[in-house]
Amino acid sequence: IELGEIENQLRGFKDLDEAILTVKEHQGDHYLVCYYTASEVLEAKDLKGYLSNKLPDYMIPNYYVHLMTIPFNSSGKIDKKKLPEPEIEEENQYVSPSNEVEYQLAKIWAEVLTLKEDFISVDKSFFELGGHSLKAIALVNKIAKEFELEITLREIFDHPNINSLSDYIITVKQIEIEIEKKDNIIELTI
Numbered sequence: 001i002e003l004g005e006i007e008n009q010l011r012g013f014k015d016l017d018e019a020i021l022t023v024k025e026h027q028g029d030h031y032l033v034c035y036y037t038a039s040e041v042l043e044a045k046d047l048k049g050y051l052s053n054k055l056p057d058y059m060i061p062n063y064y065v066h067l068m069t070i071p072f073n074s075s076g077k078i079d080k081k082k083l084p085e086p087e088i089e090e091e092n093q094y095v096s097p098s099n100e101v102e103y104q105l106a107k108i109w110a111e112v113l114t115l116k117e118d119f120i121s122v123d124k125s126f127f128e129l130g131g132h133s134l135k136a137i138a139l140v141n142k143i144a145k146e147f148e149l150e151i152t153l154r155e156i157f158d159h160p161n162i163n164s165l166s167d168y169i170i171t172v173k174q175i176e177i178e179i180e181k182k183d184n185i186i187e188l189t190i
Contacts, residue, residue: 003032006061009054010034015042018070020078021061024085031130033086034061041066048128057127057160058136062086095121101147101166108142109162122162149173 003021010019017037024033034047044064051060063086071082097103102122109126110117112135120129126139136156143151147169159165 006032006034006051006055006059009051010036010047012054013042013047013050015039016047020070020083022080022083030132031063032059032061033063033065033083035065035067035070035083037067037070056157057125058131058133058157060125060127062128062130093121093123094118095123095163097122097162099166099170101169102162104146105143105162105166105169108139108146112139112142120162122166124162125160126156127160143169147173 003023006021007019010016010021015038017039019034019036021032021034023030025031036042036047042064047064048060065084065086067083071079073079096118097106106117106120106122109115109120109129113120113126113130115129125131126136131139133153136153139156140151140153143149149169149172151169155165155168159168
């Protein structure tokens with residue numbers, strides 16, 4: 001991920017003065033944090049919405065922290081040690097799984113993201129929850145094993161939430177069943 005590209009895109013947001021991105025680590029997991037200066041605190045959803053029109057999901061920061069000023073050290077470089085840790089807020093709008101595929105995906109996501117299942121809303125993006133390309137690979141492998149279905153990273157980027165990915169898996173499985181039925185009919189007629 002090119003942090004400078006994300007920072008440049010953020011600078012185009014009308015109420016934002018300066019943006020700095022950094023990668024933080026927690027229990028071996030890496031996530032993107034955007035530190036920004038603005039005259040007032042900006043809504044993370046507004047910043048995410050703005051970036052989602054310009055960048056792929058995996059390049060959108062997980063957390064946004066408002067600063068009054070950017071901390072610099074004595075040599076004039078950004079003092080990353082003085083950047084505060086982001087506050088991880090629980091999601092206000094939790095949407096629970098509504099079918100068996102969504103329940104299975106929620107379990108897989110919880111395992112890959114090291115989150116509690118009841119924290120993972122089916123309409124929340126894998127990347128917003130802390131996912132990144134390495135975790136997406138683990139997700140692909142677990143989905144392939146659980147559903148006996150070949151799935152690519154492209155599908156994770158195209159269907160970044162459980163709801164959308166569930167619909168995709170159900171559709172692919174139904175197509176496989178239809179093909180199998182046609183193959184059985186052809187075998188019977190021969």
